[in-house]
Amino acid sequence: MRRAQDGDQAAYRLVLLATLPVIRAFARRRIFDEVLLEDVVQETLLTVHKLRHTYDPQRPLLPWLATITFARAIDATRRTVRLQRREAADEDAMTSAVDDSWNEQIEALANDNEVGRLLSRLPDRQRMAVEMVKIREMSLDEAAAETRTSVSAIKSLLHRAISSLRENGSQ
């Protein structure tokens, strides 16, 4: 470590690699989540780098390393707890902010999908008659004029379509 402080990069690499399992072991005493543990190891390495000038070569390395690791572990735990608290608060806010009309909209969407599925099973002319009269709310005369058929033909198409829809819908 003394050589590392003097700028010997190879010695520094050796020190950091040798202390990696030690840092992990120290961190494991405070952190039980494996992902968070690796974050703490990484933050400890960064802090060791920042504070390497505070190490006194006449003193043992482990207490210095343990203090840094424990401090980073405590910081990480505090940060996690704070984050969890904030997330819980947001969930509460989200629950209270839910608009009930959403349920109706979702139900309507589901109904639309169901209607679309049933209509797709009808022959083209029957489906067109249902869409014009029941969905677009056109009158029988308007539907007959648009399809260039008679009103009675439209009525007949509608009658057959509704019968088919009932059969398909009950399945």
Next chain:
Amino acid sequence: MADHEKLIDDLCASATPVKRVAPVWKRLLWLLPLMLGLACLSVISFGIAAGGWSFPSGSRDMFNAILCLSLGAASLAQALAIGVPGLVWRGRRLLLMGIAAWLAMTGAGLETPSGQAIVPDDQPFCFAFLLAAGLPMATTVIFALRRTRSLEPVRALVAAGMGVGFLSFGLLAFCHPAGVSASDFITHIMAALVIGLLTLAVGRKIVSV
């Protein structure tokens, strides 16, 4: 598992020689005279020591000045030690005993002021003196703590603020008798609190790692 070896390679590539931090006692040796000198200059330049400086005459005044300066130095030593990871400062119990002795002595002085007359309405003078002396010392100690930074910035700054407060009391003892009235004592404590809180507020980001 995170790729720590890649990080280690990056850290090693940016590793330049660093200057090791001196032991706490050596740092105190230059820090204390610097802080006290700046505090005296500040008080003189603001013209606050209107009553003039005088060496503490009575034994209690003398003891008060020495005790305050010692407690200030001990608190600063603790603040500097907190900045060095793994360094255990063993003077905490002594520091607490010293603070208890100072409180006992000041408490006794509230009833029986020493021979020197207390100037009436001198609270504004005391407050201004303590702030004028304390603020340059607080600035200096924040920069001294920045040299090591601290994993526990709040603890280090509280100790530093206490040290600055006691050093200011020590300097005040050269312009002010140890015996104080209750309101005077409260003024002193309020000024020390202001110094401590300012030290904490200003230094927290500067000192933290």
